[in-house]
Amino acid sequence: MKYIILSAVFSLFMLSSCCNTPKENNDMNQNETLEVLKTRRSIRAYQDSVPPMELIEKVLEAGTYAPTGKGNQSPIIVAVTDKATRDKLSQLNAAVLGGTNDPFYGAPVVLIVLADRQYPTYLYDGSLVMGNLMNAAHAVGLGSCWIHRAKEVFDSEEGKALLKEWGIEGDYEGIGNCILGYPAQANPAPKARKADYVHYVK
Amino acid sequence: MKYIILSAVFSLFMLSSCCNTPKENNDMNQNETLEVLKTRRSIRAYQDSVPPMELIEKVLEAGTYAPTGKGNQSPIIVAVTDKATRDKLSQLNAAVLGGTNDPFYGAPVVLIVLADRQYPTYLYDGSLVMGNLMNAAHAVGLGSCWIHRAKEVFDSEEGKALLKEWGIEGDYEGIGNCILGYPAQANPAPKARKADYVHYVK
Numbered sequence: 001m002k003y004i005i006l007s008a009v010f011s012l013f014m015l016s017s018c019c020n021t022p023k024e025n026n027d028m029n030q031n032e033t034l035e036v037l038k039t040r041r042s043i044r045a046y047q048d049s050v051p052p053m054e055l056i057e058k059v060l061e062a063g064t065y066a067p068t069g070k071g072n073q074s075p076i077i078v079a080v081t082d083k084a085t086r087d088k089l090s091q092l093n094a095a096v097l098g099g100t101n102d103p104f105y106g107a108p109v110v111l112i113v114l115a116d117r118q119y120p121t122y123l124y125d126g127s128l129v130m131g132n133l134m135n136a137a138h139a140v141g142l143g144s145c146w147i148h149r150a151k152e153v154f155d156s157e158e159g160k161a162l163l164k165e166w167g168i169e170g171d172y173e174g175i176g177n178c179i180l181g182y183p184a185q186a187n188p189a190p191k192a193r194k195a196d197y198v199h200y201v202k
Numbered sequence: 203m204k205y206i207i208l209s210a211v212f213s214l215f216m217l218s219s220c221c222n223t224p225k226e227n228n229d230m231n232q233n234e235t236l237e238v239l240k241t242r243r244s245i246r247a248y249q250d251s252v253p254p255m256e257l258i259e260k261v262l263e264a265g266t267y268a269p270t271g272k273g274n275q276s277p278i279i280v281a282v283t284d285k286a287t288r289d290k291l292s293q294l295n296a297a298v299l300g301g302t303n304d305p306f307y308g309a310p311v312v313l314i315v316l317a318d319r320q321y322p323t324y325l326y327d328g329s330l331v332m333g334n335l336m337n338a339a340h341a342v343g344l345g346s347c348w349i350h351r352a353k354e355v356f357d358s359e360e361g362k363a364l365l366k367e368w369g370i371e372g373d374y375e376g377i378g379n380c381i382l383g384y385p386a387q388a389n390p391a392p393k394a395r396k397a398d399y400v401h402y403v404k
Contacts, residue, residue: 032234032235033234033235033238033337033338033341034260034263034264034338034341036235037267037268037334037337037341038263038264038267040267040269042269042273058236061236061240062239062240063400064395064399064400065239065240065242065392065395066333067242067244067333067336067348069348069350071244071393073393073396073399075399076398076399076400077399077400077401078400078401078403079400079401079402079403080403081402081403081404082404085403121350123325123326123329124325124329124332124348124350124377124378127325127326127329127330127333128329128330128332128333130326130330131268131269131330131333131337132239132333132337134269135235135239135333135334136235136236136239139235139236139239140236146269146271146326148271148323148326166401166403167401168401175326176326190267191273191275193266193267193275194275196278197266197275197277197278197279198262198265198266198278198279198280198281199278199279199280199281199368199369199370200280200281200283201280201282201283201284201287201368202283202284
């Protein structure tokens with residue numbers, strides 16, 4: 001009798017503590033993605049260490065699967081983990097602002113998204129790649145932030161020289177810099193969404 | 203004795219079929235988000251029925267949490283579930299192409315993203331909202347597709363009249379139409395990613 005009770009208690013424990021039907025499991029996972037989309041924040045303080053390439057590659061892969069106009073895949077991503085190059089990019093970016101502070105907030109990695117101007121949707125396409133990079137970063141526990149002025153940097157002579165050095169040819173426009181790394185801050189609370197963000201036509 | 207065996211078998215079944223430690227759960231969920239980002243496809247065939255508003259609102263919420271330049275929330279979303287308005291938008295969109303076919307592929311819902319031109323990052327901002335909408339749609343089992351020509355439609359006199367009718371004032375540019383609904387097709391296989399999508403500077 002003791003064993004029956006013990007077994008029954010154990011069964012109930014298993015049921016209550018960790019079991020979802022497949023349907024519930026599915027809902028939970030769907031909510032996880034919505035949660036990632038909702039809790040991704042711009043991170044402005046980073047640890048020095050470069051995350052493992054395996055993690056960075058997961059983020060990059062998500063970027064390459066962003067939709068693009070007519071599926072033309074107009075963007076490219078330059079994944080910079082080399083410190084000297086990262087510092088040079090920081091300096092060029094700061095110069096656009098007329099300053100010298102690190103606009104990359106100490107992040108050790110920069111994923112530069114550029115897009116081919118020959119495609120009419122290039123700017124929208126490149127932005128979607130940036131979005132996937134930032135969401136994927138949060139999904140794997142990394143921090144990220146969109147840093148602008150990629151356009152100005154890669155329209156400059158020094159920027160163009162970098163693209164050439166990297167073997168990139170074509171009429172590419174800088175869309176954004178997705179800085180990446182382990183956060184050195186708690187995830188910030190979001191600002192309230194503005195009241196009239198969504199209008200319904202029912 | 204029979205009860206002991208039954209209970210033990212039941213316990214083992216519960217253990218093997220549905221239990222994850224919190225850590226495993228966490229990893230699994232992270233992968234779920236990456237999987238959603240990777241398997242979201244543009245859907246070009248839809249069922250007629252409008253999805254429940256509860257589901258549409260989850261998608262909309264994810265859209266509003268997309269990052270925007272300096273957190274200015276420059277975009278707005280117009281969620282159209284009214285059939286007459288949806289059909290009118292389809293007709294205006296088709297007219298830009300000089301045709302009459304439904305560019306919305308029969309989707310019953312259109313989430314129009316527009317962004318306020320007074321903010322220099324408005325076009326990037328609006329694109330990120332579009333990205334979140336499409337990813338969230340896939341996360342809750344809905345199909346979506348970016349349909350362009352929102353710019354042309356809302357730069358036209360008829361488009362401006364619609365904005366006025368909806369009580370929207372300001373210098374808004376159409377960024378994209380996120381069509382939405384239950385898919386009437388299997389999720390398409392992705393095209394291969396181009397070979398030189400990612401360049402590494404290590």
